[in-house]
Amino acid sequence: MKNKVLSRREREKLRQRHDIIKAALDLFSEFGYHNVSMHKIAKKAEFAIGTMYKFFPNKEELYLEMIMEFSEKANAVFIEALEIPGNEIEKIRNYVKVKGEVLMENEATLKLYIDRTHLASTYITASFNEDIQLLYEKLLMKLADVFEAGIKAGLFKPLLTPYYLAISLNSIISSFLLLWLRDPKQHPYTKNAATILDLFLTSIKSSKDENEPQIKKLEC
Amino acid sequence: MKNKVLSRREREKLRQRHDIIKAALDLFSEFGYHNVSMHKIAKKAEFAIGTMYKFFPNKEELYLEMIMEFSEKANAVFIEALEIPGNEIEKIRNYVKVKGEVLMENEATLKLYIDRTHLASTYITASFNEDIQLLYEKLLMKLADVFEAGIKAGLFKPLLTPYYLAISLNSIISSFLLLWLRDPKQHPYTKNAATILDLFLTSIKSSKDENEPQIKKLEC
């Protein structure tokens, strides 16, 4: 019974923790690390400032854990997207689709995600950057594995190391997500991603699939 | 003679201004805008704090002018790289080569360049972001022009709009420059860039060039 009480408390605590992280995410992604004070986060999360420090030892740690939390969650989803049954082409297609879905769902997350991916964020201690880098690396590895499997299966030509293929794909995805973020109407990610993916896959597809559906001509 | 005196003063002033910008570039790129105080820049540039404000009205303006200065310089060089005589394939090859040369030459510049390119920096007023964005857009347009010319000349297949081709190429270049920055030995840009460029060009090259030199197999 005591266990249950504790469990409820713990759940409550976790919920509060999450509320803080949510508030921090919104504010940090909109204004940047240094333009958001702990007081503002506290206000948005509807906690007293002292309470914030019960959950996180300092601002940097809050930022770190916020990044980590959503990175881990997103990573899990992206990796999952690569594990659907089917061949490697289908996996890659799904990955690109899911990545767009998840990140377009929440612009705040997207901004932070791209920031995190491309830039050694200069706000924060190097050691943290390693952690975050490691997490991203894990995803890259998984993606590289899929490319490698595709190559082994004869689906893709070994034009590039699998790792570089992963890097390239991700960088292109990020660019087009950024374009979408700046002007969603003029640069619809879903449609563009399909086209670019087709191009990307075509360019590395091995010739035995030559009878695959041709790349659609662009309309705009 | 008086002209000469004035000219010397002006040159001296320009040199000092450049010294400040250089110090700012190094520090900002290493620690980020908000982790660098004007005092630190002053110390690094070996000026008194008051002198800083003779050259730049405030910190934001210093940052802005620093970004602008190197962006304009880099942009000019990159655009020039696209204007060498030769066909579009040669132009693109030269662009990728020059971009690497210029940016690898100065890591600080590289970090800031990628930051600037990918991210609407939250430090700075929106109006400034527009200026900087415009500058980048100009480069993209120029690059897109080359792709378009290439398509018209029958060198490239119209798989993607020229603008999207430009975006894609740039995003891949940035990614591989970042890789190089993190571990220059394991990810030599010059070599990788050549490979990736080959892949990129091959994938969009029109079939009449099919007898072009085959893509070299990767060694690692």
Next chain:
Amino acid sequence: MKNKVLSRREREKLRQRHDIIKAALDLFSEFGYHNVSMHKIAKKAEFAIGTMYKFFPNKEELYLEMIMEFSEKANAVFIEALEIPGNEIEKIRNYVKVKGEVLMENEATLKLYIDRTHLASTYITASFNEDIQLLYEKLLMKLADVFEAGIKAGLFKPLLTPYYLAISLNSIISSFLLLWLRDPKQHPYTKNAATILDLFLTSIKSSKDENEPQIKKLEC
């Protein structure tokens, strides 16, 4: 009970606010607005600098509220002094007496009061000067009302508009308060004020009171 707790906090807060204003009053009146730093006020009030800004958003506002607080308080007392039962001569006598009592009680207040009265202080935004001017004007009006009533009652001769009588009386009071401030022994306000008031009243008293007690000859 909860009400009581809140009330205590509020009272504490008000006391602190007053302590700050008291420190500011002493320092501003002695050294002038620009020769007193927020740090000095903080030190004198025995608060940390940050605490100052919890109570007042900035230095100007602290100055403004300080002026306003004591102006309102003093004004209320002065107006009250004009509302004692009795005829207009008695009211004026009381006003001069009370004004001296209140202002001599605190030299700091006196300095600032005279400054405020005579001088559009160049430190502070025009809009504030208007507020402070309005407050002073209110007192002048009240004083003028008393003169007017005295004229209607046949006590005073309508030699000057009531408003100008008010101005004149106040300016003389200020002058003699200043004299007292510079050398209290040589220029005792209480005694001088009585004499001057007699002179002032005599000169405007209507003739039907001619049998009033003669003005005492000066002794010094």
Next chain:
Amino acid sequence: MKNKVLSRREREKLRQRHDIIKAALDLFSEFGYHNVSMHKIAKKAEFAIGTMYKFFPNKEELYLEMIMEFSEKANAVFIEALEIPGNEIEKIRNYVKVKGEVLMENEATLKLYIDRTHLASTYITASFNEDIQLLYEKLLMKLADVFEAGIKAGLFKPLLTPYYLAISLNSIISSFLLLWLRDPKQHPYTKNAATILDLFLTSIKSSKDENEPQIKKLEC
């Protein structure tokens, strides 16, 4: 001949010195001591900043000398006004008239004059305040002398010490000059001064002049 050259130089220097003081007067009276930088004065006077310090050792001294210069000039004029031939009543009348003429001529001077008269200017070292006070005292003495002579001549009743009469007269003049400064149309100094002076003089005039022109009734 050399004497002549020097003399011209000296005259030139004096003119420049005066130009600086003029610029300082305009700026200080409009914005206040601490809101005017040496650079601004230098710009207005069209001198280099270094040149300013050839004329005045520091900002405070410049302020001091500025006050002194115009105080001495004004004082001389006011004292002169008291030395016209005629009886004491005529002298006082002339004094009030001239004071208005001189000070209304230049609002900047007026502001500074009243500031200086009423307030121990808190900007500046005490020793300076003494100097300036002494100068003012000299004028007061002269004015008191006139009152004393008037009393001795049987023109005025010895209701107040001559010194206090001087103080009172000056304070009233200042008040009405201030009123004029705030709203010249509603409070025309020349007209008001005449009325008030009449009142003032009547109240202290000895009875043997009872057949003097009656005080004009106020119109407004």
Next chain:
DNA sequence: TATGAATGAGGTTTCATTCAT
């Protein structure tokens, strides 16, 4: 335990003054 008042280091910026040219 949660609170939020209090803290003070440290940031940006101004400006009186100096001194090499």
Next chain:
DNA sequence: CATGAATGAAACCTCATTCAT
């Protein structure tokens, strides 16, 4: 001599963090 570039002390204010209640 006049100049004005350079100086740096010191001002105002913010905000991460602590701790008594």
